[in-house]
Amino acid sequence: MLALAGCGGIQSATNPGGRGADAIYGLWSVFLVVCAVVWLLVMAALVWAMLRRRARHPMALAPELDSDPNTKRRLRRTVELATVATLVILLGLTGATYGVVSKIFPVHPRTDLTIELTGHRWWWEARYELPGTSASVVTANEIHLPVGADVTFVLRSDDVIHSLWVPNLDGKTDLIPGQTNTLTVRADRPATYRGQCAEFCGLQHAYMGLFVVAESPPKFDQWLETQRRPAPPPDNPDVRHGLDVFMANCASCHRVRGTGATATVGPDLTHVASRATIAAGRLPNTPGNLGGWVADAQQQKPGVLMPPMRLPPADLQSVLHYLGTLR
Ligand code: HEC
Ligand SMILES: [Cu+2]
Known part of the structure; x- marks a missing residue:
């Protein structure tokens, strides 16, 4: 029930709403199916071996497996086959993983919009880079993105190591003092997701959340226009x-x-x-x-x-x- 409760929400890797999360969910599903099949086969072999041994040697503690040269050869063949199968499966999963990693972290990512995201204890500072204007848009803990755009986060930290994780959109990337990491995400449908700092950063780490609002490009432009304005002077x-x-x-x-x-x-x-x-x-x-x-x-x-x-x-x-x- 606990595992099911984690599915399908606004902070869930099993409800992908973006390119990176899609790729990760696909990979996770392959791992789940392959590992479940392997586990079932191993358990079946184990049960079969136990029943078979009982039948042949009702009283024996250590059955003599090596008595018959034919049985011996068959056993060795089986072990060899299982070893090769294990190797093939592991190499296959490794290859699939590299494929997904290269999708999430392309060498030359396309970028439509850049957001500098700085981790502070215990909040997120988001600065939108707006080419061709001196106006700046700086906000905190609530990041708006246009759907369908490649958005590059330039990740820095002001103090200790934090980690950006919005499971519905993409994998995690750390924010490390003295280092700049980048993560390019693309949201595929309008929705609001919750993210969480995923690297223990002190007392209020658990309450270092953020929201990502993925919205249609016109709505995003409207939001950006509002955010760009300075505060109005007091009117009373x-x-x-x-x-x-x-x-x-x-x-x-x-x-x-x-x-x-x-x-x-x-x-x-x-x-x-x-x-x-x-x-x-x-x-x-x-x-x-x-x-x-x-x-x-x-x-x-x-x-x-x-x-x-x-x-x-x-x-x-x-x-x-x-x-x-x-x-
Ligand atoms: C010593 C520095 C300091 C002073 C002085 C201070 N703040 Fe803050 N404030 C912070 C920090 C740091 C945070 C972020 C806390 C967090 O979320 O972990 C914050 C957060 C906030 C937030 C939440 C913002 C958001 O978007 O989450 C509000 C609102 C706020 N402060 C209002 C005030 C007001 C009003 C005053 C004066 C009466 C004030 N602060 C004085 C440091 C300060
Ligand atoms: Cu943290």
């Missing part, structure tokens, strides 16, 4: 006060494009209200969760690199109203 006194509170308490770690907040210790919050979750998939992005998070992030992710912000209630409300305008 309460929100203006929220921005002041933000500048005084949060700007040392966060960036909001269009304001003086330019720090990159924590996620870029320019469009935080457009995200479905906060804190690397830890919480749905609701006003209550956001308030709880800003007041004391340690409650939700103990050890997280955002300190509890002991703000007077009125200031907390204003800063939450301000965050709400960052759509």
Whole structure:
């Protein structure tokens, strides 16, 4: 039941929605069938041998196998055959594996879109490379991709080793400090998938999730256009006060494009209200969760690199109203 519960979901290698995951699922199926057949044959041979021995030597502890030269020859032939079959099967599976690896990591991958993905303890920073413009699109933990496009992730780490794994889309690739890895993925149908850091990276590793939203190219372009815009200026006194509170308490770690907040210790919050979750998939992005998070992030992710912000209630409300305008 546990194994079945893992099938078919939004974080499942058995429900492929992209080229890499498709190839891996195909390979996995071949392994499953071949190994199941081999296992059944071995078990059948074992049962057969046990029954046969009982029948011939009801009392014997060690039957003398080598009594008859014909039997001996037959046995040797069988063992030789099984050895060769094992070799052929292993070489076949190895070859199939190389085939899949060369599909997942082609030497010269095509690239329609490049996303620099940096691993931080314990969240993901995504920077979209937009050729021919100085505007930058930086977001966190929620990556949008156009369906059918070859999207190359340029993977780096800011601290320790992390690993990107979105099982419905592709295999895993590590994010290693001081090294740049790449992974090119292609999503084949519109869907939202969950990914997970797959390399233990400290206290909140389990809550270092991410979402990948694969959508039609027009919807993706619309999303990108929105993300490209800087934050709107405050349009009422309460929100203006929220921005002041933000500048005084949060700007040392966060960036909001269009304001003086330019720090990159924590996620870029320019469009935080457009995200479905906060804190690397830890919480749905609701006003209550956001308030709880800003007041004391340690409650939700103990050890997280955002300190509890002991703000007077009125200031907390204003800063939450301000965050709400960052759509
Ligand atoms: C010392 C640095 C620091 C300060 C100061 C700080 N934060 Fe953070 N913040 C972080 C880090 C780091 C994260 C990422 C935590 C994680 O998900 O593991 C974060 C995450 C967040 C998130 C979730 C973003 C997302 O998309 O997941 C919000 C919202 C946020 N902070 C708001 C605030 C506000 C509002 C303030 C000021 C009242 C503030 N932060 C002050 C470091 C800081
Ligand atoms: Cu991790």
